[in-house]
Amino acid sequence: MKLDFQAEEFEDLLQQASRIVLNWYRELEERKVYHNYPAAEIAERFDEPLPVQGTEVAELLRLVEQDVAERSNLNIHPQYYAYITGGANQVAILAELLRTALNQNNLKWHSAPANSEMEKIVVRWVSEFIGYGVPGAGVLASGGAVANFLALAVARKQQAPFDVAEEGMAGGPRMCVYVSSEGHSSIDKAADMLGMGKKYVRKIPVKPDFTMDPQALVAHIEADRQQGLLPVCVVGIAGTTNTGAVDPLETLAGICRQYGLWYHIDAAYGGPAAATEAAGPLFTGIHLADSLIVNPHKWLYAPFEAACVLVRKGEHLRDTFSMIPPYLRYGQQDQRTDLMEYNLQLTKDFKALKIWMAFKAYGAHGLRKAISHDLHIARYLADCIRQTPDFELLAPVPLSIVCFRYLGPGGKIRDEQALNQLNERILQAVEADGRVFFTGTQLQGKTALRCCCINHRREERHIDELLNIIREIGLRFTNPPISGT
Numbered sequence: 001m002k003l004d005f006q007a008e009e010f011e012d013l014l015q016q017a018s019r020i021v022l023n024w025y026r027e028l029e030e031r032k033v034y035h036n037y038p039a040a041e042i043a044e045r046f047d048e049p050l051p052v053q054g055t056e057v058a059e060l061l062r063l064v065e066q067d068v069a070e071r072s073n074l075n076i077h078p079q080y081y082a083y084i085t086g087g088a089n090q091v092a093i094l095a096e097l098l099r100t101a102l103n104q105n106n107l108k109w110h111s112a113p114a115n116s117e118m119e120k121i122v123v124r125w126v127s128e129f130i131g132y133g134v135p136g137a138g139v140l141a142s143g144g145a146v147a148n149f150l151a152l153a154v155a156r157k158q159q160a161p162f163d164v165a166e167e168g169m170a171g172g173p174r175m176c177v178y179v180s181s182e183g184h185s186s187i188d189k190a191a192d193m194l195g196m197g198k199k200y201v202r203k204i205p206v207k208p209d210f211t212m213d214p215q216a217l218v219a220h221i222e223a224d225r226q227q228g229l230l231p232v233c234v235v236g237i238a239g240t241t242n243t244g245a246v247d248p249l250e251t252l253a254g255i256c257r258q259y260g261l262w263y264h265i266d267a268a269y270g271g272p273a274a275a276t277e278a279a280g281p282l283f284t285g286i287h288l289a290d291s292l293i294v295n296p297h298k299w300l301y302a303p304f305e306a307a308c309v310l311v312r313k314g315e316h317l318r319d320t321f322s323m324i325p326p327y328l329r330y331g332q333q334d335q336r337t338d339l340m341e342y343n344l345q346l347t348k349d350f351k352a353l354k355i356w357m358a359f360k361a362y363g364a365h366g367l368r369k370a371i372s373h374d375l376h377i378a379r380y381l382a383d384c385i386r387q388t389p390d391f392e393l394l395a396p397v398p399l400s401i402v403c404f405r406y407l408g409p410g411g412k413i414r415d416e417q418a419l420n421q422l423n424e425r426i427l428q429a430v431e432a433d434g435r436v437f438f439t440g441t442q443l444q445g446k447t448a449l450r451c452c453c454i455n456h457r458r459e460e461r462h463i464d465e466l467l468n469i470i471r472e473i474g475l476r477f478t479n480p481p482i483s484g485t
């Protein structure tokens with residue numbers, strides 16, 4: 001049985017799908033960001049026995065347009081502030097359609113020739129855009145967690161004084177990795193999966209601005225060496241997930257040189273801001289990393305999934321991952337690069353196309369302007385918070401993440417327990433309300449409302465509306481006042 005349509009029918013279905021996408025964008029600001037359906041209700045809507053007979057595709061498209069969309073989180077909306085989500089771009093929608101139609105497998109060069117060459121070009125463009133220069137090699141991956149895993153696997157292989165690939169971690173001393181207490185959880189996961197052990201991921205204290213304390217780092221390295229452990233890697237964070245803090249990258253590079261350590265920079269979120277005039281100075285020293293990751297699906301506005309691993313010396317990436325069984329030896333030529341040799345994955349889709357098309361369509365200048373606008377919006381939100389007594393800023397705003405809390409009308413609530421309780425209630429109520437969507441975090445024992453201002457569609461008026469909605473919701477819990485006022 002063939003699964004293709006007649007050309008005319010396929011054209012009609014493509015046009016129907018296009019109309020659905022167009023309607024989503026035309027009505028974007030009229031829609032709620034989040035509908036807060038219970039999990040059981042969503043499961044019930046779609047659950048059914050395994051379909052034996054097919055359904056008309058036009059009917060399936062209507063189901064997606066109505067039921068799937070309404071039960072999704074509309075993260076392209078300018079009132080979506082959660083996590084670190086770039087809001088995507090419309091050129092990439094076209095790219096994803098074409099990517100899927102081509103169905104390329106980025107395994108060997110001859111299985112995806114254009115894909116293979118384009119990925120190398122995109123990796124170079126991303127590297128140059130953020131100021132890392134021309135990398136020795138790099139690959140695209142699914143996200144920051146996988147990208148950090150790949151980079152730490154390279155660090156482990158290059159720093160081990162024994163053949164870790166053959167002997168495993170039992171073949172030598174315990175290895176230590178150093179990252180700030182604000183570092184991403186993927187570093188712990190990578191250490192776990194690589195057999196290094198989460199116990200040996202040293203969480204270095206941060207200064208009041210939430211950046212790593214270099215003196216504390218040196219003290220930890222010295223202590224581990226005295227105990228017979230093997231320090232191997234320092235991870236600098238170029239934009240923490242909690243607050244957007246950028247570690248002192250150049251200072252950390254100097255410490256790595258002093259002690260002969262691998263220097264990895266997690267720029268998954270913040271890296272693209274290095275290309276801007278407003279934030280660029282924060283990233284001084286980014287070019288000194290042995291490896292670096294950056295996620296185009298964050299601040300280069302690519303749709304999910306797209307992360308990028310960059311390595312200063314290309315042979316290090318290949319030495320770590322190259323393994324060619326007999327059935328994959330054919331088709332090799334000197335000028336062909338089989339990207340499977342630089343990556344854990346064999347099968348991989350055409351991730352490069354949406355990034356390549358975005359750079360071509362908007363240019364580095366256009367993307368830089370969008371990032372700069374996001375920085376402006378974050379600073380506008382921070383300024384609004386500073387200028388009103390009913391909110392309090394809880395962390396510096398070096399990039400696009402703003403952490404703050406509601407203090408009640410006129411800032412009348414002062415008790416810390418009451419404030420935490422109030423802001424926890426606001427977080428729950430915001431999700432139930434659905435007009436805006438953001439999440440929270442904990443900063444020095446305080447419950448923070450955390451808004452990430454990455455979305456090229458956002459304007460100052462959206463920030464004004466955001467704060468008014470928070471006030472409206474907050475008043476539900478402060479009138480009558482809660483305890484601690």
